[in-house]
Amino acid sequence: MELLTNIGLNHYLTISALLFGFGLFAVMTRKNAIVILMGVELILNAANINFLAFSKFNGGMEGVMFSLFVIVLAAAEAAVGLAIVINIYKIFRSVDVSTIDTMKE
Amino acid sequence: MHSLIQLSIAVLLLPLLSFVILIFFNKRLPRRGDFIGVGILGTTFAISLYIFWSVVVQSYDPAFRVVWDFTWIDLGNVPGVGPLVIKMGIVIDNLTAIMLAMVTLISFLVHLYSTGYMSGDPRYGRFFAFLGIFTFSMLGIVLADNLFAIYIFWELVGLSSYLLIGFYFEKDSAADAQKKAFLANRVGDIGMWLGILILYSQFHTFSYQEIFANLAAGKFGLSQAWLTAAGILLFMGCVGKSAQFPLHVWLPDAMEGPTPVSALIHAATMVAAGVYFVARIFVLLTADALHVIAFIGAFTAFMAATIAITQHDIKRVLAYSTVSQLGYMVLGLGVGAYSAALFHLVTHAFFKACLFLGSGAIIHAMHHEQDMRWMGGLRKHMPWTFATFTLATLALAGLPLTSGFMSKDAILAGAIGFANAEGGGIYYIIPFLGFFSAMLTAFYMGRQIWLVFFGESRTHLKPADDHHHGHDAHAAHGHDLHHEEAHGVHEVPWNMRAPLVVLAALSVFAVYSPDPLDGAKGWFMSMVQTPATVVGSSAGGAKHDTAVSATRPDRLLAEAVPAVGHGAESDAHSEGVASEAASEGHGAEAGAHGEAAGHVFSDPRQASIAHAAHEAHNPAILISSVMVVLGISLALVVYVFRIIDPDRTAASIRPLYLFSFNKWYWDEIYQATIINGSVVLSKVLSWIDTNIVDGAVNGVAVVTKKVAFTSGGFDRYVVDGAVNFTAFFVNTTGAVLKKLQTGKVQTYVVMLMLAVIGYFIYYFTQLIS
Numbered sequence: 010m011e012l013l014t015n016i017g018l019n020h021y022l023t024i025s026a027l028l029f030g031f032g033l034f035a036v037m038t039r040k041n042a043i044v045i046l047m048g049v050e051l052i053l054n055a056a057n058i059n060f061l062a063f064s065k066f067n068g069g070m071e072g073v074m075f076s077l078f079v080i081v082l083a084a085a086e087a088a089v090g091l092a093i094v095i096n097i098y099k100i101f102r103s104v105d106v107s108t109i110d111t112m113k114e
Numbered sequence: 115m116h117s118l119i120q121l122s123i124a125v126l127l128l129p130l131l132s133f134v135i136l137i138f139f140n141k142r143l144p145r146r147g148d149f150i151g152v153g154i155l156g157t158t159f160a161i162s163l164y165i166f167w168s169v170v171v172q173s174y175d176p177a178f179r180v181v182w183d184f185t186w187i188d189l190g191n192v193p194g195v196g197p198l199v200i201k202m203g204i205v206i207d208n209l210t211a212i213m214l215a216m217v218t219l220i221s222f223l224v225h226l227y228s229t230g231y232m233s234g235d236p237r238y239g240r241f242f243a244f245l246g247i248f249t250f251s252m253l254g255i256v257l258a259d260n261l262f263a264i265y266i267f268w269e270l271v272g273l274s275s276y277l278l279i280g281f282y283f284e285k286d287s288a289a290d291a292q293k294k295a296f297l298a299n300r301v302g303d304i305g306m307w308l309g310i311l312i313l314y315s316q317f318h319t320f321s322y323q324e325i326f327a328n329l330a331a332g333k334f335g336l337s338q339a340w341l342t343a344a345g346i347l348l349f350m351g352c353v354g355k356s357a358q359f360p361l362h363v364w365l366p367d368a369m370e371g372p373t374p375v376s377a378l379i380h381a382a383t384m385v386a387a388g389v390y391f392v393a394r395i396f397v398l399l400t401a402d403a404l405h406v407i408a409f410i411g412a413f414t415a416f417m418a419a420t421i422a423i424t425q426h427d428i429k430r431v432l433a434y435s436t437v438s439q440l441g442y443m444v445l446g447l448g449v450g451a452y453s454a455a456l457f458h459l460v461t462h463a464f465f466k467a468c469l470f471l472g473s474g475a476i477i478h479a480m481h482h483e484q485d486m487r488w489m490g491g492l493r494k495h496m497p498w499t500f501a502t503f504t505l506a507t508l509a510l511a512g513l514p515l516t517s518g519f520m521s522k523d524a525i526l527a528g529a530i531g532f533a534n535a536e537g538g539g540i541y542y543i544i545p546f547l548g549f550f551s552a553m554l555t556a557f558y559m560g561r562q563i564w565l566v567f568f569g570e571s572r573t574h575l576k577p578a579d580d581h582h583h584g585h586d587a588h589a590a591h592g593h594d595l596h597h598e599e600a601h602g603v604h605e606v607p608w609n610m611r612a613p614l615v616v617l618a619a620l621s622v623f624a625v626y627s628p629d630p631l632d633g634a635k636g637w638f639m640s641m642v643q644t645p646a647t648v649v650g651s652s653a654g655g656a657k658h659d660t661a662v663s664a665t666r667p668d669r670l671l672a673e674a675v676p677a678v679g680h681g682a683e684s685d686a687h688s689e690g691v692a693s694e695a696a697s698e699g700h701g702a703e704a705g706a707h708g709e710a711a712g713h714v715f716s717d718p719r720q721a722s723i724a725h726a727a728h729e730a731h732n733p734a735i736l737i738s739s740v741m742v743v744l745g746i747s748l749a750l751v752v753y754v755f756r757i758i759d760p761d762r763t764a765a766s767i768r769p770l771y772l773f774s775f776n777k778w779y780w781d782e783i784y785q786a787t788i789i790n791g792s793v794v795l796s797k798v799l800s801w802i803d804t805n806i807v808d809g810a811v812n813g814v815a816v817v818t819k820k821v822a823f824t825s826g827g828f829d830r831y832v833v834d835g836a837v838n839f840t841a842f843f844v845n846t847t848g849a850v851l852k853k854l855q856t857g858k859v860q861t862y863v864v865m866l867m868l869a870v871i872g873y874f875i876y877y878f879t880q881l882i883s
Binding site for chain 2: 037038045107109110111112
């Protein structure tokens with residue numbers, strides 16, 4: 010129980026690392042572009058958790074500010090990313106990234 | 115510009131105009147334009163006669179001289195040579211004026227004669243054109259005032275001679291003869307050019323006057339031997355052109371040309387140009403050079419005379435006679451009998467031209483038969499030709515009352531005087547050969563006259579198969595008269611007769627001198643006087659100072675006069691030093707005392723020879739008259755009275771006869787030595803060319819090929835290899851690396867992640883250590 014009650018910095022970092030790993034996994038393995046974008050969101054949020062955790066345990070408000078910026082950026086990124094995906098779909102009639110390899114060679 | 119100069123330029127250029135008109139337009143002109151040639155030459159002669167009149171008759175001054183020149187080519191300062199300026203110019207003195215009149219007169223007469231002789235020839239117009247260019251060139255030689263100009267015209271007469279000898283070029287013999295003439299002349303001309311260059315190298319001028327003045331001032335920087343060499347080399351030009359031994363072989367063969375050409379070029383004018391040239395450079399000839407000249411002249415005179423006595427061809431006899439007479443002139447110059455030699459040049463030109471034109475008339479009348487064995491009895495059919503031919507023969511033989519007697523006698527007197535003054539011994543060979551040749555001359559001319567004009571016609575004796583070569587050349591010579599009188603011999607028309615008469619008239623003594631026994635009393639030898647030498651008389655010696663001072667007339671006159679023994683008042687004049695040095699007293703003195711006495715030489719050697727020649731005058735007359743009478747008597751005895759049978763005599767001295775008949779075997783000797791030598795040399799050179807030169811070239815080619823092959827291999831394997839390897843390397847590397855770019859974003863992400871992980875691993879290992 011102590012593990013559950015005495016929540017320290019390591020807990021946050023562990024959660025963040027897991028979240029980063031999931032996100033990375035999604036980016037690397039999924040073929041659907043939208044899922045990849047979701048993986049990117051997970052990675053960004055893992056970084057947010059790190060910012061907030063260090064902010065809480067080290068004091069100061071810089072980490073909080075950074076996380077707010079990251080959330081804004083993530084929103085913008087999602088908008089841009091989805092727009093790109095829609096355009097890709099228009100061109101290739103697919104959102105499967107494995108088939109989109111015209112930049113090869 | 116002096117008016118005489120202007121006139122002489124007209125004289126020079128008019129024959130050239132005739133050439134230009136006739137060579138281009140003869141086929142479009144009526145009568146092939148022969149009237150243009152004759153007319154222009156007539157005008158030229160008239161102008162020359164005026165020049166002759168104003169120079170020789172009116173001024174009557176032995177030292178008369180007009181010089182005009184202009185810069186022809188200015189090459190500026192040539193490195194290694196110095197200032198190089200080539201001038202062209204004209205000199206008119208008594209000799210020039212006489213030569214102008216002589217050349218233009220004979221040329222005019224030959225033009226006139228040719229209108230008859232050459233009529234019907236397919237190349238009639240061209241013949242007159244060639245005569246025009248020849249006359250132009252010859253006048254150029256006469257008028258030139260420097261060595262460069264005379265050399266140019268010298269070559270031009272050689273060219274005209276070449277063209278005219280080979281006028282019937284369809285005939286092989288004519289084509290061979292023209293080549294022979296040109297080559298023999300070339301040998302002499304090379305020597306002449308070297309002589310000119312020796313003088314030019316010292317004085318940087320071609321002008322006679324400047325060269326003589328420099329020599330007189332002692333500016334010749336080389337030894338006396340070089341000066342002798344220069345004189346002999348210049349004389350080589352004369353040896354070629356005037357057919358002296360050893361280059362005499364071309365002149366008899368040159369008789370292949372039409373007979374008027376033989377008269378104009380190969381008897382009267384061009385061959386005399388050599389003598390004229392030696393006379394022009396006379397003052398720079400050293401005593402040694404003069405000795406060589408004298409011996410060559412004497413030998414030539416003798417040798418040609420011995421050949422002439424056995425020849426059958428009427429023109430060949432005359433040709434050898436010409437060689438012999440030219441030998442006399444050269445002999446005369448060699449012994450210092452300058453005036454006599456030039457006198458003989460002029461008298462010989464007239465009577466020999468007359469003889470050649472006469473022989474042409476005979477050949478014309480005999481339908482191109484030239485062999486005297488088949489002639490005979492022409493006296494009755496051709497009275498005009500007979501009379502003029504005989505008169506000219508007497509002049510050639512040197513009988514008194516003729517021009518030839520006076521001039522030949524003067525030369526022989528000079529030869530005796532020379533031998534006496536030189537101290538006798540070997541030098542007596544020269545007068546001896548001269549007198550002996552005089553006898554031979556009388557003999558062979560008597561033989562010719564008799565064979566041609568007297569006796570009965572021997573035309574029928576001619577073997578039927580012995581067709582003379584002359585026939586072929588004249589196959590197209592279909593003259594109307596020939597058809598009418600197919601076998602009759604007839605006198606030639608007026609235009610061929612008139613020149614004979616004029617020339618025969620000029621062979622009479624009265625034209626030249628009031629005294630038939632002494633030409634020195636005539637105008638010619640008074641007007642053409644021996645110029646004082648500018649090289650001194652130290653024979654072969656190196657005493658340069660003496661040579662120089664001996665040429666200063668005013669200073670040495672006092673010493674020279676006692677040596678001469680004549681207390682004449684006249685100044686010695688030196689052509690080389692200054693023309694103004696001549697005095698007014700010359701003419702009258704010379705007329706009274708003859709060549710030797712009227713002229714006092716500053717140079718002791720010249721003076722003693724002139725003096726001795728003067729003393730030898732009477733003995734010379736006597737001996738030469740005896741010789742001539744002897745020769746003519748011999749001819750009479752052999753051919754008229756038949757006391758000695760010529761054929762049997764010839765058989766009894768067969769080796770001698772063959773020696774003469776075969777012209778001393780000179781042609782065979784030259785064939786065996788020079789020509790075959792050249793052939794062998796050319797074969798050797800050809801072998802060297804094919805084996806050594808070509809071998810070297812081929813060797814170089816082989817080496818080059820090997821080197822190129824190696825170089826090519828290096829290029830192909832090393833240089834290209836490096837380039838290709840670079841390309842290959844880049845290609846291979848690119849082929850490997852391009853696999854990384856899959857186009858799949860996820861791959862990139864994986865790589866990015868791996869890179870980050872790798873970086874961290876590195877970072878931490880660094881951190882730990």
